[in-house]
Amino acid sequence: MYRYFIQPQLNKFTNSLVGYEMLIRKYDDQHWKLPQNFAAISVDEQVNLLKQTANRLGLKVGSISFNLNRSQFIDDHMAEALIQAQHELYPVKLIIEVTEEESDQLVPEEALVAQAKQYAEKGVQISLDDVGSGFNTYNNIKPLLPYADEIKFAMQNFRRETREGEIVDQLQFWKEVASRYRIRMVVEGTETAEEDELLNKLDISYRQGYFYGKPHLVKLE
Incomplete structure (x- = not known):
């Protein structure tokens, strides 16, 4: 059984x-865990569950974010289903977070750009996840930036890679990128009051992380 957990995203300066x-989880061995193979979950099951969960929330927020790896992002069936979901969820914005996996490096850049154009034309927003870490360097995501509405910077990735000393410089760099392309920048993985204060000093308003709220299950019954 699959369900979505949700984690809040907020604007710290407007306190809103x-x-x-939306974070999909599988119930197995008496507990919820990250699915081992996202490709094994059918497109229709994922999107139908997305719509059920969003409706259960009562559409009380401005947006819901849905994760796709690059292979899923260029899948035409997935695109058709999500574009239809956006029509049904309007005025709530559906944001596709484009994540990275090692196998995604084989996905052609031209296919990514073409699909990004289609989503943008149909009113589905695009977020580029995990910028500055892993494969998502500036040069690798630059072709997608003109079609993006958002970039996400994951502080937990830098902690995991023992790159904490780079966080401030990287935050300033990506904030400048977001400003240049006139898109949102969301910082996730915020876990402490010190990190919260750092983002205040850097004037970064959009936040996500355990400091503000942990993912929790949305019951559909």
Whole structure:
């Protein structure tokens, strides 16, 4: 059985909830865990569950974010289903977070750009996840930036890679990128009051992380 957990995203300076990130989990061995193979979950099951969860929330937020790896992002069946979901969920914005996996490096850049154009034309927003870490360097995501509405910077990735000393410089760099392309920048993985204060000093308003709220299950019954 699959369900979505949700984690709040907020604008710290207006003290407002702006959206939720949807995180799919599988119930197995008496507990919820991250699915081992996302490709094994059918498109229709994922999108139908997305719509059920969003409706259960009562559409009380401005946006809901839905994760796709690059292979899923260029899948035409997935695109058709999500574009239809956006029509049904309007005026709530559906945001596709484009994640990275090692196998995604084989996905052609031209296919990514073409699909990004289609989503943008149909009113589905695009978020580029995990910028500055892993494969998502500036040069690798630059072709997608003209079609993006958002970039996400994950502080937990830098902690995991023992790159904490780079966080401030990287935050300033990506904030400048977001300003240049006139898109939102969301910082996720915020876990402490010190990190919260750092983002205040850097004047970064959009936040996500355990400091503001942990993912929790949305019951559909």
